[in-house]
Amino acid sequence: MTYLTTRRPVRNLFNLHNEMGRVFGDLFAPHEDATETKETSWIPTVDISETGNGYEIRADLPGVSEDDVNVSVTDNVLTVRGEKQQEKETEGKNYHRVERRYGSFQRRFTLPRHIETDAIKAEFKDGVLTLGIPKAEAEKPTEIPITVSS
Amino acid sequence: MTYLTLHRPARNLFRFYSPFFAPQHTKTDADRYNWAPSVDVSETADNFEVRAELPGVAKDDLHVSVKDNLLTLSGEKRQENVDDTQNYRRVERRYGNFQRKFALPPEVKTDGIKAEFSDGVLTLSIPKSEAAKPTEIPITTVS
Numbered sequence: 001m002t003y004l005t006t007r008r009p010v011r012n013l014f015n016l017h018n019e020m021g022r023v024f025g026d027l028f029a030p031h032e033d034a035t036e037t038k039e040t041s042w043i044p045t046v047d048i049s050e051t052g053n054g055y056e057i058r059a060d061l062p063g064v065s066e067d068d069v070n071v072s073v074t075d076n077v078l079t080v081r082g083e084k085q086q087e088k089e090t091e092g093k094n095y096h097r098v099e100r101r102y103g104s105f106q107r108r109f110t111l112p113r114h115i116e117t118d119a120i121k122a123e124f125k126d127g128v129l130t131l132g133i134p135k136a137e138a139e140k141p142t143e144i145p146i147t148v149s150s
Numbered sequence: 151m152t153y154l155t156l157h158r159p160a161r162n163l164f165r166f167y168s169p170f171f172a173p174q175h176t177k178t179d180a181d182r183y184n185w186a187p188s189v190d191v192s193e194t195a196d197n198f199e200v201r202a203e204l205p206g207v208a209k210d211d212l213h214v215s216v217k218d219n220l221l222t223l224s225g226e227k228r229q230e231n232v233d234d235t236q237n238y239r240r241v242e243r244r245y246g247n248f249q250r251k252f253a254l255p256p257e258v259k260t261d262g263i264k265a266e267f268s269d270g271v272l273t274l275s276i277p278k279s280e281a282a283k284p285t286e287i288p289i290t291t292v293s
Contacts, residue, residue, distance in 0.1 A: 045242035062270035127205035127270015
């Protein structure tokens with residue numbers, strides 16, 4: 001009967017993922033604890049990818065104003081937080097359907113070591129926040145040339 | 151035990167009380183489309199407004215059409231710069247084709263629908279016809 005209480009199966013899937021991350025020491029594993037989920041009313045979805053030069057985080061933040069988004073790094077923990085405000089209520093506006101989520105949101109990620117935190121770039125376009133996180137020189141793969149001795 | 155199957159109570163409530171703006175979908179639609187954007191639908195005295203969340207969707211990949219009083223919002227969300235050197239560690243965002251259909255109330259001016267796209271939110275303004283707007287009737291006092 002456990003699944004009768006499962007209102008948001010997808011979120012639970014992520015929780016499982018987070019739990020696995022905690023166990024296996026996954027980098028970029030989201031940092032969430034019980035107190036945070038109480039304060040935040042929704043969680044933006046993110047993609048995280050890695051290239052030779054750095055990491056990239058893309059977060060879907062449709063309808064969020066640029067001024068309402070805050071990105072910070074403390075103790076190797078990257079925090080994206082902000083608020084999505086509902087369009088100004090006008091007199092005599094009746095809502096037939098509200099599927100979008102409003103209010104404050106927060107996501108935190110543990111950064112891997114060897115990151116240039118000073119050089120993190122944040123871009124916001126078409127409701128998507130893109131964070132470019134460059135790797136430090138020491139962490140970039142160096143190609144070792146092979147010489148043929150004849 | 152009926153309410154155990156109510157996964158989205160608000161949607162069912164809506165279907166009962168007003169047929170307008172109730173989503174129109176069939177089982178085949180669900181198979182063909184990968185995701186569905188969240189929408190808000192509101193009404194004022196002059197028009198209806200539909201706001202859909204489409205973050206990361208290019209304007210050219212977005213289509214809005216009206217046929218037989220059915221408003222269709224469709225398009226495709228493409229994954230950004232995917233190349234061989236990029237390893238994905240986490241993919242929560244949904245990509246691919248999407249579609250949503252809404253039954254319009256009879257009192258709208260379909261040729262006056264305006265669509266605006268900004269910050270990943272598509273706003274459709276659907277004006278009501280003159281006949282549908284509420285008219286204030288002045289009360290005169292007989293002395």
